[in-house]
Amino acid sequence: MKITPGAxxxxxxxxxxxxxTASGGALIANDPHLGYALPGVWYQALLRCPTYDAAGMTLPGLPAVVLGRGxxxxxxxTSxxxxxxxxxxxELDDAGERYxxxxxxxxxxxxxVAIAVRGRKPQALVLRSTDRGPLFEADPEQGLPPRSLTWASHFGGDLMSAFFVLAGARTPGEVxxxxxxxxxxxxxxVMAFADGTLYQTVIGRLPARRSGDGRLPSPGWDPAYGWDGFLPRTANPRRLFEPPTDAVLVSANNDVRPPGYAQRLPADFFPPFRADRIRERLLERRDWxxxxxAELESDVxxxxARxxxxxxxxxELSGDAARARDALVAWDGELARRGAAALFALVERQLQGAAFSDEARHFAVPFPGGPDPLLRLLQGRLDPAWLDDVATPDxxxxxxxxxxxxxxxxxxxxKRWGEDVEEWDYGSLHALTLRHRLDAVPVLGRLLRRGPFPLPGSGNTVAAFGSRWQxxxxxVIYGPSMRWIVDWGLPEAARAGLPGGQSGHLADSHYDDQIEDFLAGRLHPAPWSEQAIARATVSELILLP
Structure with missing residues (x-):
């Protein structure tokens, strides 16, 4: 699940x-965006026993459904x-033993500690910590002093119990x-209950910072900085809509604080492009x-871009620049596999480079990737000095x-496709290749690989097939790692899809049997009752102790 830096x-x-909804029941959908590989991240499962009953997606090895239904x-x-x-x-003393x-x-x-290494002697490590957390040694080449890290996960917590609770919860209060x-x-x-209730909250604890927002390193020696544990859970954002309701709840890594929420929430929110598009579409109809x-999950x-x-x-442009601008202005913003989407991708790349790459090279700092800085610059919400090329005297x-x-x-x-922008092939730029963990092995890697598959969309569309220029x-290096839909008006049914298959074995027919449907936005039924499962069953594998 490797992700290229900057993605x-x-x-x-x-x-x-x-x-x-057309059925009269609440409906919920989910598609987490992760790096692609074969086999994929998720395994579709129904886990049923006297004390637990859930269906959906799990991670191999976990004893619970992570995303799904009870x-x-x-x-x-979403994150x-x-x-x-x-x-x-x-600040350490001269001996490096006190802070x-x-x-x-x-x-x-x-x-x-000693780390066991196959075929070699154990590797000895010395781990040092302050009262704030693990200590990283000074890095003179980068001009960095010793640093300690405070991280919420160091405080422990009970991760798995939440999944068991979600599977059996009848009310938001139980959640x-x-x-x-x-x-x-x-x-x-985000939750949809069988009785029509909709519920949204942030799970996880919010740091109780004494001062600052944590975006930049703080002076560890100053007691005015640091955490006093966590804020009470009542500080987390939440929304609740009880039936009957026609409300919509959306999250796409954007700012989810509801109106009137006063608590500071330091976070690196994504721009709301995907969330706003989803909300825009959801409010257009009453027969979901x-x-x-599934069609909305494939929206590009x-x-x-708009x-x-x-x-x-x-x-004020002329010549080829004016032709490019006019073609984009006439475009509807749909990142289809053919047409002006290819021109937009080329223009965005050129603008990103013109605005930021000269500073990145000159000052030896990371390139500020992502759509938000470029858009703010062109809208006049960022210092126009970024547009000046620092490598020239002008x-x-x-x-x-x-x-x-x-x-x-x-x-x-x-040069690449000819004068007719409508024939420009975005899919030839923007393609997905599904690679096995053994992809680098000669011959075998080619047998295990699938693709390339030309794809529409981008990391900023609902169908978030994200990419990075190479x-x-x-x-495409990341995107929907699964898709899952539940409609409580049809409680026996759900829909699911994987960008590969259930099996990791090349000779198994389920190694890659969902790729075509998934890329086309088609999902398959995920039955719930024992009777529906029996009708849908085509094979059984019984494991005996």
Missing amino acids: APGSNNWAVGPGR PYAAWAF TMLDEQDLFFE RRGDAWLPLEVER EEGIAGYVAPAQNL DFEAT TSRY QLVAALAGA VEGRDEILERALAAAWRQGV GGSLP
């Missing part, structure tokens, strides 16, 4: 009340993007009580069902940089 996978989930409720997660780690610069706290010097905690011991990682929990929801219209193109509309203006970038993108596209291509 930013996320997730979508949403729920709609009975007043917006008899009375269905649940879905809250909460800042759960704080770094503190530390300063105010006017006092405290001894470092030292632990010696609140049952997830109290869950600490990290923070997740946006499995098929319409980009609100980000906003960026709108920011280009008033520029001071370039906005239209000058736009002229260069759009003209360069247009010429690249014409030379002249834009390969």
Whole structure:
């Protein structure tokens, strides 16, 4: 599940009340965005015993369903993007054995461990900690002093109990009580209950910081900084809609704080492009069902692209730059496999480079990737000095940089696909190759590999097939790692899909039998009752102790 640095996978989930579904029951959908591989991350399962009953997606080896449904409720997660780690610069004494706290010097905690290594002698490690957490040694090459790390997960917590509680919960109150011991990682929990109730909250604990927001390292020696444990769980954002309701709940790694929520919530929220598109679509109709929801999961219209193109509309451009701008202005923002989506990808790349790569090279700092900085710059919400090329003595203006970038993108596209933008092949840039963990093994890796598959969308569309430029291509490196829909008006049914198959064995027919349907947005039934399961069963494997 390796993710290329700079990529930013996320997730979508949403729920709609009975007043917006064709069946008259609440409906919920989830598609977590993770790195792709064969076999995939998730394993679809129904786990049933006298004290536990749940169906959905699990991680191989876990004794519970992570995302799915129980008899009375269905649940879905996305990452809250909460800042759960704080770094503190530390001052050590000359011997490197004590750290300063105010006017006092405290001894470092030292632990010696041996790591067993196959075929070699155990590797001895010395682990040192302060009262704030593990200590990282000074890094003179990077100009960094010793640092200690405070991380929510170091405080322990009960991760698995939350999954057992979700499977059996009948009410939001039971959920609140049952997830109290869950600490990290923070997740946006959306639930749809069989009685039509919709519920949303952040599970995980919010750090109780004495000062600051944790975005930058703090002075560890100053007692004014640090955590006093966690805020009470009542501080977490929550929303509740009781039946009858036509409400919608959406989270897509965006800011989920409801109106009137006053608590600070330091987090690296994603821009709301996906969340706003999902909400926009959900409010358009009152007859949501499995098929319409699966189609929404495959939506590739980009609100980000529309906003960026709108920011280009008033520029004074000529020649090829004007042709590129005019083609984008006439485009509807749909990142389809063919058409102006390819031009948009080329233009965005040129603009990102023109705005930020010169500073990144000159000051030897990371390239500020992602859509938000570029959009804010073009909308005038970021210092226009970023548009100046620091590698030249001249001071370039906005239209000058736009002229260069759009003209360069247009010429690249014409050279590659010809003059007709409608025939430009975005799918040839933006393709998915599913690779096995043994992909690097000669011959075997090729047998285990599937693809490439040309795909629409981007990391900013609901169908979040995210990518990063590698030379002249834009390969997909993350996206929906599964899809799951439950409609409580049809309680015997659910829909599910995987971007591969259930099996990790090449000779098994289920190694890759879901790829075609998944990429086309088609899901398969996930029966619940024993009778429905029996009707759908095509084979059985019985494991005996």
